[in-house]
Amino acid sequence: MKINCNCVQASKTALQQQGIDPEKMEDVLSHYADKEGALITILQQAQDIYGYLPVELLNYIALRTGNKPAKVLGVATFYAQFRLAPMGKYLIMLCKGTACHVNGANAIEEAICDTLGIQEGETTADGLFTLNNVACLGCCSLSPVMMINGETYGTLTPDKARSILASIQQKEAEAK
Amino acid sequence: MRIVVGKGSCGIAAGANKVAAAAESYLKAQGKEMPIGVTGCIGMCYLEPIVDIFDDAGVQHTYVKVNEASIQTILEAELAGKRAEAYLISDEDASILQKQTRIALRNCGIINPENIEDYIAKGGYEAIKACVTTMKPEEVIEQIKISGLAGRGGAGFPTWFKWNAARNAKGDKKYTICNADEGDPGAFMDRAVIEGDPHTLIEGMLIGAYAMGSDEGVVYVRAEYPLAIVRLTKALEDARAKGFLGKNIFGSSFSFDIRIKAGAGAFVCGEETALIASLEGERGMPRLKPPFPAEKGFWQKPSNINNVETYANVPWILKNGGAAFAAMGTENSKGTKVFALTGKIKKGGLVEIPMGAKIKDVIYGVGGGIKEDKAFKAVQMGGPSGGCIPAELIETIIDYKSLAATGAIMGSGGMVVMDETTCMVDMARFFLDFTCKESCGKCIHCRIGTKRMLEILTRITEGKGKDGDIELLEELANQIKASALCGLGQTAPNPVLTTLRYFRNEYEDHIYNHKCTAKQCSALITYEIDAEKCRGCTLCARNCPVNAISGNVKEAHKIDQDVCIKCGKCMSSCKFDAVHKN
Numbered sequence: 001m002k003i004n005c006n007c008v009q010a011s012k013t014a015l016q017q018q019g020i021d022p023e024k025m026e027d028v029l030s031h032y033a034d035k036e037g038a039l040i041t042i043l044q045q046a047q048d049i050y051g052y053l054p055v056e057l058l059n060y061i062a063l064r065t066g067n068k069p070a071k072v073l074g075v076a077t078f079y080a081q082f083r084l085a086p087m088g089k090y091l092i093m094l095c096k097g098t099a100c101h102v103n104g105a106n107a108i109e110e111a112i113c114d115t116l117g118i119q120e121g122e123t124t125a126d127g128l129f130t131l132n133n134v135a136c137l138g139c140c141s142l143s144p145v146m147m148i149n150g151e152t153y154g155t156l157t158p159d160k161a162r163s164i165l166a167s168i169q170q171k172e173a174e175a176k
Numbered sequence: 177m178r179i180v181v182g183k184g185s186c187g188i189a190a191g192a193n194k195v196a197a198a199a200e201s202y203l204k205a206q207g208k209e210m211p212i213g214v215t216g217c218i219g220m221c222y223l224e225p226i227v228d229i230f231d232d233a234g235v236q237h238t239y240v241k242v243n244e245a246s247i248q249t250i251l252e253a254e255l256a257g258k259r260a261e262a263y264l265i266s267d268e269d270a271s272i273l274q275k276q277t278r279i280a281l282r283n284c285g286i287i288n289p290e291n292i293e294d295y296i297a298k299g300g301y302e303a304i305k306a307c308v309t310t311m312k313p314e315e316v317i318e319q320i321k322i323s324g325l326a327g328r329g330g331a332g333f334p335t336w337f338k339w340n341a342a343r344n345a346k347g348d349k350k351y352t353i354c355n356a357d358e359g360d361p362g363a364f365m366d367r368a369v370i371e372g373d374p375h376t377l378i379e380g381m382l383i384g385a386y387a388m389g390s391d392e393g394v395v396y397v398r399a400e401y402p403l404a405i406v407r408l409t410k411a412l413e414d415a416r417a418k419g420f421l422g423k424n425i426f427g428s429s430f431s432f433d434i435r436i437k438a439g440a441g442a443f444v445c446g447e448e449t450a451l452i453a454s455l456e457g458e459r460g461m462p463r464l465k466p467p468f469p470a471e472k473g474f475w476q477k478p479s480n481i482n483n484v485e486t487y488a489n490v491p492w493i494l495k496n497g498g499a500a501f502a503a504m505g506t507e508n509s510k511g512t513k514v515f516a517l518t519g520k521i522k523k524g525g526l527v528e529i530p531m532g533a534k535i536k537d538v539i540y541g542v543g544g545g546i547k548e549d550k551a552f553k554a555v556q557m558g559g560p561s562g563g564c565i566p567a568e569l570i571e572t573i574i575d576y577k578s579l580a581a582t583g584a585i586m587g588s589g590g591m592v593v594m595d596e597t598t599c600m601v602d603m604a605r606f607f608l609d610f611t612c613k614e615s616c617g618k619c620i621h622c623r624i625g626t627k628r629m630l631e632i633l634t635r636i637t638e639g640k641g642k643d644g645d646i647e648l649l650e651e652l653a654n655q656i657k658a659s660a661l662c663g664l665g666q667t668a669p670n671p672v673l674t675t676l677r678y679f680r681n682e683y684e685d686h687i688y689n690h691k692c693t694a695k696q697c698s699a700l701i702t703y704e705i706d707a708e709k710c711r712g713c714t715l716c717a718r719n720c721p722v723n724a725i726s727g728n729v730k731e732a733h734k735i736d737q738d739v740c741i742k743c744g745k746c747m748s749s750c751k752f753d754a755v756h757k758n
Binding site for chain 1: 185186188189190221222224358359360361362363364367399400401437438439440441442443454455456457458459460475516518519520524525556559590592594598603606607610616743744748
């Protein structure tokens with residue numbers, strides 16, 4: 001598909017104004033932009049690079065891959081993995097799978113929301129924590145479970161969850 | 177002496193990496209540095225982290241629930257030629273493996289999944305070699321037919337039939353696809369196989385590809401399984417280096433290679449046509465069948481999709497003969513099945529048992545019974561597509577037909593055990609919440625019907641249920657089943673229908689008596705303080721977030737029910753067991 005260069009340049013400028021450098025994903029695009037069926041892979045790698053997928057970036061990817069922006073947005077919003085907003089420094093993935101549910105994941109969620117003052121899917125005002133519920137982390141025998149930046153915490157109680165968050169907050173406060 | 181640490185995802189979550197690091201630094205300090213081996217999940221998740229030490233005579237000593245401190249005690253004893261008895265696995269726990277028949281999991285927790293030589297030493301890649309060098313593709317399919325192997329992903333469709341259809345489909349390009357998008361909450365069989373024995377999956381796919389005349393394979397793995405992706409990537413590289421993947425395998429005209437595609441998190445992508453859409457970079461939405469993927473699948477080419485466990489059985493079947501596999505199981509279900517045993521169970525983990533065993537054998541025989549010896553209430557099988565099997569049916573035989581007769585399904589192998597404290601209405605609400613969120617939105621009955629069902633279930637658990645709600649749930653459930661396009665929608669009402677079938681009284685209790693017998697639905701319970709037991713320590717009053725508790729020091733306290741928000745903090749903080757839920 002023929003790409004209108006003015007459009008690409010305008011899209012790049014829009015990204016740069018947001019502080020997002022489109023050149024960072026040039027390698028990904030040069031490798032995958034023309035490959036059929038690679039849209040999900042492009043979005044996954046873009047999210048690895050930028051941490052999230054702002055709408056302007058989706059528009060840029062649409063231009064470069066010859067897709068309609070609606071299609072790219074449609075794919076990005078279909079899958080749970082993709083985030084359209086930036087996340088906190090610490091991503092809390094709280095397991096809400098069946099085993100965790102039976103063993104009290106709701107009480108853990110309440111404790112986290114209480115402590116941080118956010119709801120599921122939100123990020124704290126200080127940009128430290130984002131809470132995401134996930135369907136199953138696959139560590140059912142340790143339920144209830146949460147994962148923070150790849151580290152798993154099992155057999156949680158509301159108190160244990162609170163103290164884990166408190167120790168991260170303390171560590172961050174000391175680092176300042 | 178040789179040290180092996182179990183490093184499946186669950187072992188790592190329990191602290192296996194820390195234990196391995198502690199072992200390494202201890203050995204270094206002792207001047208006895210040695211490599212620390214890795215293995216996958218043995219299935220005894222409740223005992224993780226697990227460390228195996230093989231002494232110089234090759235005898236294995238298994239240590240369980242190891243931590244950074246105990247590993248030093250263990251190593252100190254082992255280096256002195258002794259055992260650290262306190263941390264050894266108990267005979268009872270060790271016997272759990274003997275109660276199983278492990279085929280798909282035959283190497284999990286035994287070999288090093290990152291070393292292809294370990295798999296080869298266990299007879300790996302001999303089956304594909306025999307297929308390519310001595311058997312015709314039709315003969316391979318015939319062995320699968322004799323074995324009676326059926327799809328382990330849930331539907332239980334005969335594997336040979338799919339392979340045969342793909343073989344007979346017209347076209348020079350055919351795809352062999354593995355569905356490793358294990359989205360069923362509470363199930364992790366596929367993850368354990370890929371993490372613990374990735375080469376068995378590769379060999380299974382090779383055999384399938386040879387039988388069907390396919391030269392390209394794709395494994396669609398959940399992105400939530402990063403370790404599985406790492407180990408499979410390594411296994412593919414090693415298999416290529418050995419010439420098991422690539423051109424002219426074992427000097428024949430058969431060529432085949434596999435690539436990995438990371439899924440992006442959508443339960444519906446477990447449905448094969450949705451999976452294909454996702455592979456093509458689209459929204460994962462199912463389409464009408466026929467045409468079946470065997471005729472028109474990935475990029476409109478003939479494609480075969482099997483689940484991980486199905487492929488994992490294939491090398492064993494070809495090596496031991498289809499008849500050996502068919503010798504296990506019942507008339508309509510052959511071989512073994514892996515289950516992820518979780519919930520209110522004492523010994524949770526992965527178990528593989530022959531078809532035909534009873535549910536009771538799994539829960540009490542292998543699983544050790546219910547946590548805290550509470551009463552067994554039900555077991556949920558088949559995840560969001562399955563159903564709850566009540567305690568009175570605990571003697572039910574595990575095979576496709578018997579489970580379907582209960583209203584549940586075999587499913588991919590999730591087995592979530594529930595006790596008397598699990599509310600069945602809340603359980604149904606939980607699954608509907610899941611399927612409602614995961615509905616792709618294509619069919620109106622599934623998209624809107626599950627939403628309406630969820631609303632009704634939510635209001636019942638909130639104590640706002642109305643006369644007629646049960647009948648309305650049934651009507652909606654039957655309509656969704658009848659009119660949804662794909663498996664997700666057709667089975668979404670199952671958790672509601674089975675709980676209505678076996679636990680209708682709980683629904684009625686919620687609606688008409690404003691009572692939750694399991695004491696889980698907070699709108700329907702009250703917290704009360706037992707004046708006899710209360711010592712007046714004031715702890716509950718100080719912990720109450722809404723100041724609903726009053727009373728003087730050293731006198732019995734009281735909860736103001738109008739103010740109470742039923743958070744349960746009083747109950748969890750009371751040291752005298754004086755707060756009760758009613």
